[in-house]
Amino acid sequence: MRRLATLVRRPWVVLIALTIGLHACDSRSKGEQHYWAGHAYQEQGMKANALREYRSAVAAGVDSPAAYYALGALYGEKGEHGKAIAVYRELLAHWPEESRAQELLAARYVAAGQPAAAVSLYRTLLDQGGDPAALLGRLGDAQSLSGDLQSAAQSYGDLLVLRPDSSRARYQLARIYEAEGRAEPAIAAYVELLARKTYARQAALELANLLIERDRRGGELGSPRAEGWWRQQGLVGEEAVQKAEELLAERPDAVADLWGLGKLLFWQGRYQEALTCVAKLAETTPDDFRVHFFLSKLHGLLGEEEAAREAFAQYQRQEQRAKVAARVQTERDVLLKQLSGEIP
Structure with missing residues (x-):
């Protein structure tokens, strides 16, 4: 009776047992049993247990990419990008034609700070006939993160030819133009x-x-505008x-x-x-020293010298406080790392 009461309170136990049992009846390997157990655990939100079962499925040599995909996704959710990369690479070693695994691997490379590896994969996918409308933006992102702005601009430009309404591609292209001084x-x-x-x-x-x-670079910031200047600006x-x-x-x-x-x-x-x-910005963020510097500049341009001096003095006080706060935070972080043993 006690066991029955436990099952009533925890129906997911029954569900997982049934799931494993049903698939164990006709499963071709122990790996599949682990996979379906992991799937059942994940359905109940028990991710740690699901992770354990998916790992066991892969270790048992499960004859299906599903367990690898599930394991890689959970590692990705946990931010363990290196482990996710290893899983997707192992998946591709068994099933090299899995383009979805290549895309996921490329995304993990980007997340892990290895954009150059992602660039290579995205190029391979495009060469294999992958959808350029889906891949060019990701390729541009990886190229940009790699520092290859010229190639990134080309990728975003190619995407805009296919999808002129892509605001994200246009925004990224604008940022590249700005970074290049154009x-x-x-x-x-x-x-x-x-x-x-x-x-x-x-x-x-x-x-x-x-x-x-x-x-500012042209020495015109804050200077009077010549007649017709605005017409020239459109x-x-x-x-x-x-x-x-x-x-x-x-x-x-x-x-x-x-x-x-x-x-x-x-x-x-x-x-x-x-x-x-x-x-109004100063009222909203009174501790931001940049705001007070901006105020001092505006008061000065309007000929309000006393207000400009007061705002500049406030800017100096707030900037000093910000520097002290940053130093204290740095010292606190170092102390916490020493206490935790991260640094000697």
Whole structure:
């Protein structure tokens, strides 16, 4: 009776026993029994037990890739990328035509910080007739992480030919243009993304930073604009400001959007409007020393010398506090590692 009561309270015990029993009746190997036990455990959310059974299935030489896929996926969930890589490589040693395993292996290489190995696999998959619409973006990501920006740009560009609506590919391409110092195509790509809901926020922020940095390098930042200057810029700034204002209306206290709009207004020379935006940012994040530096710059441009000095003094105080906090955190991390034996 006691055993029966236990089974009633734990119906998953019955389910797992039945699952193993049913598949054991006609299984061709002990490995399959372990696989189905792992599958049953996983269905009940018992991942540690599932992991143990999948490992046993692979060790027993199960004659099916399913156990390898399941084991690799669980290792991936745990962030044990090296173990997942080993599992997928063993799978491919037995079933070399498994393109899905190649894709998963490439993804694990990227996660493990080995993007060059992923590049090789993605190229192989494309050569084997894999879907370029699905693979080119991943290839571009791996190439970018490998530092091969030129090849990454080519991959993203090829993907945009196949899928012109891919906002992610356009965003990554814009970032590459920016990294290479190609401001004009980067600006054009960011402006196009302003109309795409998925990447509009990131595009507005990146565009603000890019425009300000371009003017800073040219010595024009904060200087009066010549007549007709805005006509020469087209609608770049106006579109970006409009999008930033729309995004901010959705989330009035969003720090990233306040930064983006403040920078864009500053770039346009609309210092009073920028000051209003950055003052709100200072209320939202009073400990961010960068905000106070921005405030001091705006007050100075508006001729408000006393306010500029106060904001700059606040910037210096907050920056010093941030440095002290960073040093304390570093010392605390070192102490914890020493106590845990990670470092002598």
